[in-house]
Amino acid sequence: MIPSDTSAATxxxxxxxxxxxxxxxxxxLLLGAAEPAAEAALATLLGSGLVREVHDRIDEQVAELVRxxxxxxxxxxxxxxxxxxxxxxxxxxxxxxxxxxxPWTGRLVHLLPAEEFRRVRTDRxxxxxxxxxxxxxLGCRIGVIxxxxxxxxxxxxxxxxxxxxxxxxxxxxVGLSNLNRLRAGVHDLGVEKTVLCARQxxxxxxxxxxxxxxxxxxxxxIGDFFDGSGxxxxxxxxxxxxxxxxxxxxxxxxxxxxxxxxxxxxxxVLMDANDRGLxxxxxxxxxxxxxxxxxxxxxxTAREVLDLDDRAARELLxxxxxxxxxxxxxxxxxxxIGRTLSSxxxxxxxxxxxxxxxxxxxxxxxxxxxxxxGRYYVDLExxxxxxxxxxxxxxGAAS
Numbered sequence: 001m002i003p004s005d006t007s008a009a010t011x012x013x014x015x016x017x018x019x020x021x022x023x024x025x026x027x028x029l030l031l032g033a034a035e036p037a038a039e040a041a042l043a044t045l046l047g048s049g050l051v052r053e054v055h056d057r058i059d060e061q062v063a064e065l066v067r068x069x070x071x072x073x074x075x076x077x078x079x080x081x082x083x084x085x086x087x088x089x090x091x092x093x094x095x096x097x098x099x100x101x102x103p104w105t106g107r108l109v110h111l112l113p114a115e116e117f118r119r120v121r122t123d124r125x126x127x128x129x130x131x132x133x134x135x136x137x138l139g140c141r142i143g144v145i146x147x148x149x150x151x152x153x154x155x156x157x158x159x160x161x162x163x164x165x166x167x168x169x170x171x172x173x174v175g176l177s178n179l180n181r182l183r184a185g186v187h188d189l190g191v192e193k194t195v196l197c198a199r200q201x202x203x204x205x206x207x208x209x210x211x212x213x214x215x216x217x218x219x220x221x222i223g224d225f226f227d228g229s230g231x232x233x234x235x236x237x238x239x240x241x242x243x244x245x246x247x248x249x250x251x252x253x254x255x256x257x258x259x260x261x262x263x264x265x266x267x268x269v270l271m272d273a274n275d276r277g278l279x280x281x282x283x284x285x286x287x288x289x290x291x292x293x294x295x296x297x298x299x300x301t302a303r304e305v306l307d308l309d310d311r312a313a314r315e316l317l318x319x320x321x322x323x324x325x326x327x328x329x330x331x332x333x334x335x336x337i338g339r340t341l342s343s344x345x346x347x348x349x350x351x352x353x354x355x356x357x358x359x360x361x362x363x364x365x366x367x368x369x370x371x372x373x374g375r376y377y378v379d380l381e382x383x384x385x386x387x388x389x390x391x392x393x394x395x396g397a398a399s
Contacts, residue, residue: 025103025199052106068123100206114207138219143242146249147193152355158201162363167211171216181351257302259292272354277378281359
């Protein structure tokens with residue numbers, strides 16, 4: 001039996017199928033349809049009672065593959081059917097591609113092989129992202145810490161093909177108050193945020209490589225998160241370091257420690273502040289001596305952050321986010337958190353915008369584009385609708 005949250009296998013011998021579906025499963029089971037043992041494994045899976053739905057649209061996927069491989073051709077029905085048959089090479093369609101079982105939904109889905117799947121799935125990216133660029137991006141590993149706002153960034157990266165490997169970290173579970181901004185349903189209440197995000201990403205692309213850190217990152221595990229020497233429940237690949245970090249957590253120590261580790265390893269850091277469309281970029285890959293938070297925290301270390309009392313920690317956080325440039329609504333909320341507000345106000349539209357900003361910047365950073373360190377604002381209230389106040393100008397390191 002292969003536990004349903006271990007790495008999917010597609011080797012010469014297809015894996016035996018699980019006898020039950022774990023409620024915390026987040027990895028799909030992949031069966032190479034052409035492998036000798038796949039037929040028996042599929043029969044076992046279908047007879048297990050675990051499969052609730054079989055979704056087989058492989059003919060349509062192959063037809064899309066044929067058309068996008070020769071976009072200038074005119075395909076009548078007969079010619080397209082012959083081209084599809086040529087792809088199968090005389091074998092039955094059920095023996096082509098990959099059968100993917102998602103244990104958390106009970107769905108068994110028939111898909112194109114990995115390379116062909118990605119070619120068709122990202123065909124409409126061309127040539128905003130070239131084929132060479134897409135291949136380069138798929139070789140990158142992205143870490144995401146904090147999976148409320150970070151969920152949107154991770155999913156947008158997965159949809160756009162920005163990154164082929166991911167590490168996700170969050171200690172929390174989905175609560176009802178998360179559903180104002182987190183793409184989830186009421187049936188996901190109580191699910192670990194790492195598990196939810198990994199499931200959603202695998203449903204977009206089952207060929208991704210995703211590790212989860214269920215307990216978030218701590219002093220003991222943050223090095224593993226960056227270097228890949230281990231993850232909660234999933235063994236990491238030694239030496240598989242991050243190429244980019246997306247930091248979206250609320251814990252001040254994690255914010256500081258993550259940047260210290262990123263700077264030491266020359267890993268660029270992106271953060272969406274979810275206010276006024278603020279995107280924060282720290283290019284530690286290009287500037288290994290750059291001060292954390294653009295110098296706004298001074299020389300304070302993550303270790304020193306742990307010793308701050310509540311008032312000092314709040315003052316440091318306000319310096320980091322630059323209180324003078326917060327939106328009026330956020331400024332008003334600061335004095336009411338803990339009294340008339342339970343936490344920071346956030347909207348789904350702002351989170352979705354942040355996911356787009358992070359994914360766009362991540363793509364350009366990983367492809368070697370000019371994305372300088374600094375803070376950039378896409379303030380929709382000022383840009384659309386004529387709200388009072390100018391859009392803040394981009395800022396680099398604090399003077």
